Amino acid sequence: MCIGRSLTDSIARERCLNSQLQAILADFRIIFERDPAARNWLEVLLCYPGFHALCLHRIAHSLHIRKVSLIPRLISHIGRLLTGIEIHPGATIGKGTFIDHGMGVVIGETAIVGEYALIYQGVTLGGTGKETGKRHPTLGNNVVVGAGAKVLGNIKIGDNVRIGAGSIVLRDVPADCTVVGIPGRIVSKQGKGCPLEHGKLPDPEATVIRSLVSRIEQLEEQLKNLQAINS
Incomplete structure (x- = not known):
């Protein structure tokens, strides 16, 4: 019985490690697709704080889900000191996420970010008070969150949503929409691939x-x- 349980735990750990490595690789590759300033792999490895923050977070998150105490928060704190990006170890972030520049980004404990999200500097995925349980937003796949935008509370942001710079989103947003303003309002439902020019926000x-x-x-x-x- 003990041998079987040990083998099961070993397989689970190996799968988790492979998943984290695949996510880090996807995070690395997406930078070259989304940032024209990315010239070579060495520059990305050494000079992209968003990538560094995600790598540290994936380590901290893997320890967090194993219920390791203190160390995940310490890794998160070190990541914040080094990159200016604060990601709670409990946050779930999908593969291929790109945090562009990233200074001032805050992602809360129960936040969920889908795959291939694009997050600019100053973004907050936070709560609205001292609630317990799920209190941070859930973002779908391919979501773009503009610079300085705040997405607050236990709300759901659908796939392919674009949130304009400086917006404050407090309510659920269906898929394939563009949201701008304070509070955030839906201004476009043109479907997947609708461009969001941050210099020409409606x-x-x-x-x-x-x-x-x-x-x-x-x-x-x-x-x-x-x-x-x-x-």
């Missing part, structure tokens, strides 16, 4: 204000015409 509030101003000008013109007729 502004729904400005659109509404311009519409109101235009309507007021039309009413003022009509009022002037009526006054002219009456006089």
Whole structure:
């Protein structure tokens, strides 16, 4: 019985190690696809803090799920000191994730990030208070989170969602949408592959204000015409 259990544990550990190695390899490869500044493999290995943070996190996470105390948090803390990126060991991050630059990124304990996510600097995947249990967001596959965006609470972000820079998302977002603003609003449902130009983000509030101003000008013109007729 003990031999069988030991063999099962050994197989499980080997599978977990292979999974983590495959994830790290995917994290490494995706950088060359998404960052035109990535010139060679040595530069990426030595100079990309997002990749360093993910490597350290995958080590910490593998220890965390084995219920090792203290060491995973210590690895996370060292990663934060070295990279400026804070990822709790309990967070689950899919393979092929790219944290671009990454300074100020915070990913909470119960956050789940799908495969091939793109996360820019200053992003927070956090909670909204002192809740217990699942209190951080779940991101689907191929999600883009723009610089400075905050995704807060136990909410679900669907596959292929694009979140504009500086947005604050507090509600669930279905797949294949673009979200911008404070609070985040869906401004596009054009389907998979819809581009998000961070320098040309739509502004729904400005659109509404311009519409109101235009309507007021039309009413003022009509009022002037009526006054002219009456006089």
